[in-house]
Amino acid sequence: MFERFLSKDVSNLRSSEIRDLLKLTEGKKVISLAGGLPDPTTFPVEEIRKITDDVLREKSDRALQYSTTSGITEFKKELVNLSRYRGISGINENNTFVTVGSQEALFMIFNLLVDPGDTVIVEMPTYLAALNILRARKPNFIGVHLTQNGPDLDELERKVKESISNGKKPKLMYVIPTAQNPGGTTMSLDDRKRLLEIAQKYDFLLIEDDAYGFLVFDGEAPPPLISLDKEGRVIYTSTFSKILAPGLRLGWVIAQEEFIREMELYKQNIDLHTPTLTQMIAMEAIKRGVIQNQLPLIRRVYREKRDVMLAAIEKYFPKEATWSRPVGGMFVFAWLPEKIDTVKMLEESMRRGVAYVPGSSFYHDYSGRNTMRLNFSYPTKQELEEGIKILGNTILDFLK
Numbered sequence: 422m423f424e425r426f427l428s429k430d431v432s433n434l435r436s437s438e439i440r441d442l443l444k445l446t447e448g449k450k451v452i453s454l455a456g457g458l459p460d461p462t463t464f465p466v467e468e469i470r471k472i473t474d475d476v477l478r479e480k481s482d483r484a485l486q487y488s489t490t491s492g493i494t495e496f497k498k499e500l501v502n503l504s505r506y507r508g509i510s511g512i513n514e515n516n517t518f519v520t521v522g523s524q525e526a527l528f529m530i531f532n533l534l535v536d537p538g539d540t541v542i543v544e545m546p547t548y549l550a551a552l553n554i555l556r557a558r559k560p561n562f563i564g565v566h567l568t569q570n571g572p573d574l575d576e577l578e579r580k581v582k583e584s585i586s587n588g589k590k591p592k593l594m595y596v597i598p599t600a601q602n603p604g605g606t607t608m609s610l611d612d613r614k615r616l617l618e619i620a621q622k623y624d625f626l627l628i629e630d631d632a633y634g635f636l637v638f639d640g641e642a643p644p645p646l647i648s649l650d651k652e653g654r655v656i657y658t659s660t661f662s663k664i665l666a667p668g669l670r671l672g673w674v675i676a677q678e679e680f681i682r683e684m685e686l687y688k689q690n691i692d693l694h695t696p697t698l699t700q701m702i703a704m705e706a707i708k709r710g711v712i713q714n715q716l717p718l719i720r721r722v723y724r725e726k727r728d729v730m731l732a733a734i735e736k737y738f739p740k741e742a743t744w745s746r747p748v749g750g751m752f753v754f755a756w757l758p759e760k761i762d763t764v765k766m767l768e769e770s771m772r773r774g775v776a777y778v779p780g781s782s783f784y785h786d787y788s789g790r791n792t793m794r795l796n797f798s799y800p801t802k803q804e805l806e807e808g809i810k811i812l813g814n815t816i817l818d819f820l821k
C-alpha cells in the first residue's frame with residue numbers, strides 16, 4: 422500500500438535475497454559463519470554495570486539531559502586520549518565528533534559529500550552497509566580489487582587516471598586499511614604512504630574506516646592513514662562496538678574542524694545528538710581503563726578463534742582455494758575456484774547446517790561470485806571446526 426508513496430531515495434532499499442535466505446536459519450540448528458557479532462563473553466559486563474550505577478548516582482542531572490550535537494566535550498577529550506593509543510596525535514576535541522555507531526558516521530559522511538553521479542572509489546570487496554549508503558547516493562563507482570595485502574594500488578592508480586581522462590575525477594575513496602571487513606586484509610605502512618600520495622596527486626578525499634584498528638592481535642597495528650596525513654585529506658571513523666559493546670551504539674569521527682562543523686549542522690536534522698547516557702558510560706570506561714584492560718582479552722579470544730578457523734580451512738577446503746590470513750578483526754574471506762557460485766551454493770550449505778555470506782554482496786557490481794565471507798568472532802570453537810568441515814565438504818561436492 423505504501424510503496425507508491427515512498428520517496429525516490431528509499432524506494433530502492435530492498436531486503437537482499439541473501440538476507441532473506443539467511444533468515445531461514447532463525448530457529449534452526451544451523452552454524453552461522455554469516456554473522457558479524459562480537460563474542461558476548463568479551464563484554465565487560467560488571468564494569469559497565471558499576472559505571473552505570475555511578476553515573477546515575479552522581480551525575481544523573483547531566484546524564485539524562487539533552488547535550489551538545491557534536492558530543493560531550495569531556496568525552497571528546499577522552500576520545501583524543503584514546504586516539505593516542507592508535508597513534509593519532511596533534512588533534513583536540515574540536516576535531517572529534519560523536520555518532521550513533523560508526524554506521525551513522527558513514528551515513529553522514531557520504532550524504533555530506535556525495536551527489537548522484539560523483540565518482541567514488543571502493544575496495545572490492547568492501548563493507549556492505551557502507552556500500553548500501555553509497556548506492557543510495559547513486560554515484561559512479563570505481564572498484565579496486567583487494568590483494569592479500571589490501572587494495573591493489575597499481576590498479577587504483579590506473580583506474581583513477583582512466584576515469585579522469587573520461588572527465589570523471591574521483592571525489593573520495595572509502596577504505597578500511599586495517600583488518601578489512603570482509604577481506605581480512607591489512608595494508609602495510611608503505612602502501613598506506615603510497616595511498617596518501619595517490620590521493621594527494623589526484624586530489625581526492627580518503628574516508629578511513631578504522632572499525633578494527635584496536636583489534637589487531639598479531640603484532641602491532643600499522644598506523645592509521647590519518648596519523649600519516651599532513652594535509653587534512655583523511656576523514657577517520659571508529660567505533661566502540663568492537664572494543665566495548667555494540668549495544669551502546671557509539672562511534673566517532675576525527676577530521677578537520679571545517680568538516681566537523683558541517684557534521685554538526687547535519688546531525689541537528691538527524692537526531693540532535695548522540696545519547697548522553699551512553700557517552701558518559703563510555704567516557705568512564707576510558708577514564709577507568711576498562712577498555713585498555715579489556716583489549717588483551719578480546720584480542721586473545723579472537724586470535725584463538727581465528728587460529729581454529731584457519732586450521733580448519735587448511736584441512737577441509739580444496740587446495741585451489743585461497744583465503745585471507747587476518748592479523749585482526751573478525752572475518753576470513755575466501756576466493757574459491759571460478760566454477761563455484763557461492764550464491765547458488767548457499768541453500769545447499771544451509772541445508773547441511775552452515776550459513777556464510779556470499780562474497781558478491783560486498784562488491785559494488787555484485788561480481789566476486791566465487792567468494793565468501795566467514796565470521797570467526799561469534800561461533801564457538803567447536804562450531805568453527807564443525808562448520809568449516811561441512812562447508813569444505815559442500816565445496817568439494819560442488820567442484821565434482
Ligand SMILES: Cc1ncc(COP(=O)(O)O)c(C=O)c1O
Binds near residue numbers: 659667
Ligand atoms: C568496517 C565496519 N565499519 C563500520 C561498522 C559499523 O559498526 P557500528 O555502527 O556498530 O559502529 C562495522 C560493523 O560491523 C564494520 O565492520
